[in-house]
Amino acid sequence: MFSKRQKIILSYIMYTDMPIKLDLLADMLQASIRTIRMELENINLLLSETGTQVHISKKSQCYIEQGEEETIKKLLVNPIFVDKNNIENHVIWDRIYTIMGMLCFESDYVSMEELADRLYVSKSTINLDVTEIKKLISRMSGIRFTVSSTKGLKFEGSEEGIRYFLAKMVLQGLNLEKTLQHVFPEKDFCIFEIYFQMNKMLKEAIVKYQFIISGKAFGLVSAGLLITAIRNQLGYHFADNQTEVPLSSMMKGLEEHLKSEMGTTAFTNADLVYIQQFIMEQNHLYPYTNENWDAADQKIVSLFTHVVKEFFQVDLIKYPDFEKNFLFYINQLNQRAKNGHDYTNFNKRQINRMFPMSASIVAFCQPCLQDMETTYSDAELAYITLFLGNLLETEDPPLKLLLISDEHTALVNWIVSEVVRLMGASVRIVNAIPTYLFEEKDELFLNDVDVILTTEQINVSRGWNIVFIQSLFGKTEQNFLQSLLNDYLNQSKMKRLREMESIAVGQNHFLQIPESLKEFDDCVHYLLEQFGYEKMLDNGVMMGNHFIPNDTKTAYISFMEERPGRSRIIIGKLPKSITYRNKTLHTIVISFYYKNDYALSHSYYQFIRFLMEPNQSNQLGRVKGYLEFKKIFN
Known part of the structure; x- marks a missing residue:
């Protein structure tokens, strides 16, 4: 079916009320227009069986005909949750995930030649993929990757480790149906039917018992439930040694539902205990409590807050709830790492690009973390970067405006309110003064101002950015004002960048x-x-x-x-x-x-x-x- 990038392209076209240009799609997906055209050709090839297609006008605008939207939507809305952020080199990564998925279901060694034949690629391509697989598996507990020059490739490990790994790959975009066809070409697993049923039951149980988790966590739990069902069908079972672990009310309810609705798919007590642990790990949104926070968690939080204060003079502890939220996150991250359930196979490199200050802080702290015997994957470090970046790097300096107006105070206040409503936090009106005051003390009021906003005809020396507005401006004037201020915002940003280039480069x-x-x-x-x-x-x-x-x-x-x-x-x-x-x-x-x-x-x-x-x-x-x-x- 559709690749992740194809789904994103289709989603943009489907959910936009007007035709969307090819060059805009290319910019948003960080690809060339030629690549987007090729993807659309492949999309239309898949859609041809349904008699629908994505149309491209002579002006290079993409759209879907009204009568075709529902048909395409049914194909597009896949119940299996997939992380939509990893679309880079999607063909290569789809193949790597397929190889790893196949090895999880193979009971013996598979030669590189056999893999190359099954996937219609060269042996040298498989060799390159094996290098990436080694890196990915190196941080997974409960699973190991053996490469033998005589026997071939093999995954070995605990059943729990393999199930968790497969669930993570499904979340990352593993096409489970295609993978199983490579290994068991004669079997029909009815994956979508099974998943749809179990997904529905899981949703009902979680909502009924108010055990709320994030959307991505729900996707991971759902994938874990699906993998459990498939592995059981194939005869891969847990050793039933967890009978003493009690099932929660929610799990008992889910168990009854599974038995009544899916009698042919058996779940043992060990399976249910495993899924229960899975859900507990994902419970991001239960009420905060510090009873499980240990000294190691506190030490890590203290490290980051100290570095931020030392290097940037920012006291994160003064931010509302920062310490509590960060402690909670670090505790969960460490608990997952101890269970071997860290964020492996996660390549959101764009986080580091979006928050270079926070990424630099995280990199600086790595040796100290290693001294604490704490090692995080690139994925976990990226999440820490995102956590810090959301506080430290989300706001640009506002455009500073001086309003000059001789109108009534009520009208001046209205103008101020309208400008703030239009531009939000991107602008700040530093003063609102009458003309006579400006003429007498212009140097005082022009200090540290980017743009003069005026309802009057004023005499100002050259070089100042001036925007004239009518006192009571309507929709057309609002759009004009917004456009001008956005342009000045961009000019202000570029000016700061030029200044920094001369200082730092x-x-x-x-x-x-x-x-x-x-x-x-x-x-x-x-x-x-x-x-x-x-x-x-x-x-x-x-x-x-x-x-x-x-x-x-x-x-x-x-x-x-x-x-x-x-x-x-x-x-x-x-x-x-x-x-x-x-x-x-x-x-x-x-x-x-x-x-x-x-x-x-x-x-x-x-x-x-x-x-x-x-x-x-x-x-x-x-x-x-x-x-x-x-x-x-x-």
């Missing part, structure tokens, strides 16, 4: 990397040596503690220094793209942030975030020299 810190350097490590060392930073980097530690993965072709390496210094950003342009960690790279960005520069930290990391936005990263890939680099900020 400049011509001296924009370098062309010699063509003779082919390896990523060598390129990084070359850039560091040019400025005497090479001693800061221990090669054995660098990749784990300084390299921060993201979803663009711009590599990001972060250093945070406690000693005084001047924060700098090195831009290293590669003459030809290189590959590192299965990512194609055209540029290397190295950040050296010193804690005494906390006053400019927000603008500093906004600059890095701007460079790593997909559009800017693509422009950066085409840049040949420093002058072209500066044009990105125009």
Whole structure:
């Protein structure tokens, strides 16, 4: 059926009331227009059996005819929850998940040649996939990956470990039906029918007993229930040694429902205890309590709050409920890790790109976490980054407005309210004054102002941004005002970026990397040596503690220094793209942030975030020299 990216494309077209342009789809999915066209061709190939299709107009606008929407919606709305964030290299990852899924259901070794034949790819492709599988399995407890040069490939481990791993893969997009067909071509598992029934029963039980969990957690529990049913059908059972664990009222109710509705699919007591544990782990939303928080959780929270305060002069403890919420999250994360149920197979690299300050904090804290004997996967670190980034990096500085008006106080107040309603927190009116006061004290009121908003004809020297509005402005004027202020907001942002470029980069810190350097490590060392930073980097530690993965072709390496210094950003342009960690790279960005520069930290990391936005990263890939680099900020 549809791939994850195809589902996202169809969803945008389906749920948008007007035709949607190809170039907009390409921007939103970070793909080329050619790729989107190919995906639409494949979508229409799948839809051809139903007599429906996605139409593309001469103006490159995509739409679905009214009479065809319901038919497509039935195909699109899949009851199996899939994490929609991992769409990068979807063909490769679909194959990798399929291989891992197949190995979970194979009882003996499978040769690479046999896998290559089944999946219609070369043996060298399978070899590359095996490298990725090794990385993914390395953090999974309860399951191990054996690669034998004579026998082939095999997954071994506990039944619980294999079931959890399969449930995680279903959540990540594993096509279970296709996977099982590769292993058991003669069997029909009726997966969607089974899943739909069990999903319905699980929803009813959770709502009835008010055991509320998040949508993604529900998807994982549902997948776990499905995998349990399939494994039981195939004769893979738990050792029934958990009979002493009591079932909750909810699980007893679910058990009765399963027996009455799905008599042919048997669930043992051990299965139900396993599903009960599964649900308990996902219970994000039960009332907060600190009875399970231990010293290790508190120590980790203290580490992050200390680093944020030390480097950025921000006291997170003063944020309402921060400590309680963060402790709760860290406790759950650690409990899952102890059970071998951490966030493996999770590649949301865009989080690091969206929150570079928080990603740098997390990277800086990694050695301390290791000293505490706490090791987190990239996925867990990304979630911590998101937690911190939501507090530290979500707000841009507002556009500061000076309102000059001779109107009645009530009308002036109305204008202020309307501007705030239109623009929200993106603007701040620093003063509202009459014309005579401005004419007498203009220098006083123009201090630290971005735009003058006026209902009067005023005399102001050149160089100031001025917006004239009528006193009682209607809808047309509102749209015009909003458009102008958004334009000034963008100009203000670009001005800050230009200022930061001159402070942190400049011509001296924009370098062309010699063509003779082919390896990523060598390129990084070359850039560091040019400025005497090479001693800061221990090669054995660098990749784990300084390299921060993201979803663009711009590599990001972060250093945070406690000693005084001047924060700098090195831009290293590669003459030809290189590959590192299965990512194609055209540029290397190295950040050296010193804690005494906390006053400019927000603008500093906004600059890095701007460079790593997909559009800017693509422009950066085409840049040949420093002058072209500066044009990105125009």
